Amino acid sequence: MKAQSNLERVFAAGHFAVTGELGPPRGADAEVIKEKGQYLVGLVDSVNVTDNQTAVVRMASMAVCRLLLDMGLEPNLQMVCRDRNRLAIQADLLGASALGIKNVLCLSGDHQKFGDHPQAKNVFDIDSMQLIATCKKMRDEGKLINEHELEGVPHFFIGAAANPFADPFDFRVTRLAKKIEAGVDFIQSQCIYNMDKFRTWMQQANDLGLTEKCYIMAGITPLKSVGMARYMQKFVPGLDVPEEYIARLKGVEKKEQGAEGIKIAIEQIQEMKEMKGISGVHVMAIEWEEKVEEIVTGAGLLPRPEVS
Amino acid sequence: MVVGESKPIEEILAMVADFDKILLTGCKGCVTVCNAGGQKEVGILASALKIARKKEGREIQIDEVTLERQCDPEYIDQLEEPINNNSYDAVVSMACSVGPQYIAARYEDLLVFPALNTTFIGGSLEHGVWAEFCQACGACGIHNFGALCPIARCAKSLLNGPCGGSSGGKCEISPETDCVWHLIYDRMNRLGQLDKMANVVMFKDWTTSRDGGPRKIVREDLKQ
Known part of the structure; x- marks a missing residue:
């Protein structure tokens, strides 16, 4: 065991893991966290807390992680390279560990052009690959990037993202292999809609033995409506929403589209449970946390295991 | 090369709003190559500023000089003659931002303004299109x-x-x-x-x- 996080223990015990996601509010109200977090208690093994997602200023991920710990939820601290240099990143990692945070998800971060402060100077001192290596070096060698020995070593279960739907496709599995080489323990994929492409990517990962070297979680985001599906298809870079799903949503009455989206998500999870190399699902119900229960119940993922 | 582009004419007009006599300096280096601050562009900007000021009813005298380069002290020497023989209110440089800084360093009591935005180190992709490379x-x-x-x-x-x-x-x-x-x-x-x-x-x-x-x-x- 590397970090003894609940997520790591669930994987190690051979269970199919489930993670959720919580987007912090654009304000200082801790009650919002309690409200959103409450929907996830008992349903997931760990909760990702996004870090200024889409480059929009929100309550600090680390603070929200601590609030979740107080609620009995295990957080997964998302950390992006856009907003901090190597000094701030390492300082934050040490602070996160001291606060009891055991899972970290290493990300590059969306470009600030999309966010609410496009005038900002970005950092990108290190990239997501190097952030993984930073976490690993701190944990396994007890050292900072500059080789300075730490007094008190942070123990992180190290995660990263993978997007099989970005280009060039043939490089995507290489990038996964690089993340494993850099030291990643688990991967959460981008939201999956194009199942054929995802199967191909998983086949490549299996063939290279990569699924033996890290836990791969399939990213699932329920589609709320035809509008949302179209938006994701057209405007979210690196997302691939096939017409087939849009046709299914169109095939039901507008007020039933959300229910159809949840049905699709459940079907996807059921396929993921059978897919070789998949160790769990990452359910990103974006601003729809209250539907996670219906999804994980429908997919037969409850009760969540208690692993000591 | 260093690639630059002209600031909007309104911004330059605002810079020189209080002046009646300025020296407009071009550069025969990179900014000539990228059609932003060479002899030709100096002439065009001088005309544009004069016309705009004439419309306002307050004419401005603009002398023009284009140096071999503005990033070498020996070429800044070429400004000695015009600056010493005229009482300019200000100098406006159409070089990359190195130029106005060199002029400011040489003439401690003279106001200096940049007419270009220095944009990036790059090259041309086609006529009229430049991109960043370094x-x-x-x-x-x-x-x-x-x-x-x-x-x-x-x-x-x-x-x-x-x-x-x-x-x-x-x-x-x-x-x-x-x-x-x-x-x-x-x-x-x-x-x-x-x-x-x-x-x-x-x-x-x-x-x-x-x-x-x-x-x-x-x-x-x-x-x-």
């Missing part, structure tokens, strides 16, 4: 990336391959922006060097970049 990090490693620079040309300066926003050869920030990592991939593929792209590239040392503080090169072999 960020002057001070430690060139492009040979590791198929001779293409991910620091200047990737929106996130990533060193380990395209991020999840690379789509159809374009960058997530704009359909007009090539994903340099896609270009690197294609080129490494043609060169039979894809195996190199499987290596994790570790932390870059930014001390040679602007992050290490303002930079200076001292060539002992050339110093007198």
Whole structure:
């Protein structure tokens, strides 16, 4: 065991893991966290807390992680390279560990052009690959990037993202292999809609033995409506929403589209449970946390295991 | 070359709003090549400013001079004659931002204004189109990336391959922006060097970049 996080223990015990996601509010109200977090208690093994997602200023991920710990939820601290240099990143990692945070998800971060402060100077001192290596070096060698020995070593279960739907496709599995080489323990994929492409990517990962070297979680985001599906298809870079799903949503009455989206998500999870190399699902119900229960119940993922 | 572009005429007019007599200085270096601040552009800007001021009913005298370069003290010498023989209210430079700084350093009591926005180190793609190619990090490693620079040309300066926003050869920030990592991939593929792209590239040392503080090169072999 590397970090003894609940997520790591669930994987190690051979269970199919489930993670959720919580987007912090654009304000200082801790009650919002309690409200959103409450929907996830008992349903997931760990909760990702996004870090200024889409480059929009929100309550600090680390603070929200601590609030979740107080609620009995295990957080997964998302950390992006856009907003901090190597000094701030390492300082934050040490602070996160001291606060009891055991899972970290290493990300590059969306470009600030999309966010609410496009005038900002970005950092990108290190990239997501190097952030993984930073976490690993701190944990396994007890050292900072500059080789300075730490007094008190942070123990992180190290995660990263993978997007099989970005280009060039043939490089995507290489990038996964690089993340494993850099030291990643688990991967959460981008939201999956194009199942054929995802199967191909998983086949490549299996063939290279990569699924033996890290836990791969399939990213699932329920589609709320035809509008949302179209938006994701057209405007979210690196997302691939096939017409087939849009046709299914169109095939039901507008007020039933959300229910159809949840049905699709459940079907996807059921396929993921059978897919070789998949160790769990990452359910990103974006601003729809209250539907996670219906999804994980429908997919037969409850009760969540208690692993000591 | 250093690529620049003219500031909007309104901004330049506001800079010289209080003046009646200015010296407009061009540069025959990079900004001539990129059609932003050479002799021709000096003439065009001088005319535009004079017309605008005439319309306001307050004419302005603009003398024009275009130096060999504005980034060498010996060429700044060419300003001695016009500046010493005239009482200019200000000097407006159409060089990259090095030029106005050199003029300001030489003439401590003279107001100096930039007429260009110095934009990037780049090259022309076609007539009238320029793009950024270098960020002057001070430690060139492009040979590791198929001779293409991910620091200047990737929106996130990533060193380990395209991020999840690379789509159809374009960058997530704009359909007009090539994903340099896609270009690197294609080129490494043609060169039979894809195996190199499987290596994790570790932390870059930014001390040679602007992050290490303002930079200076001292060539002992050339110093007198």
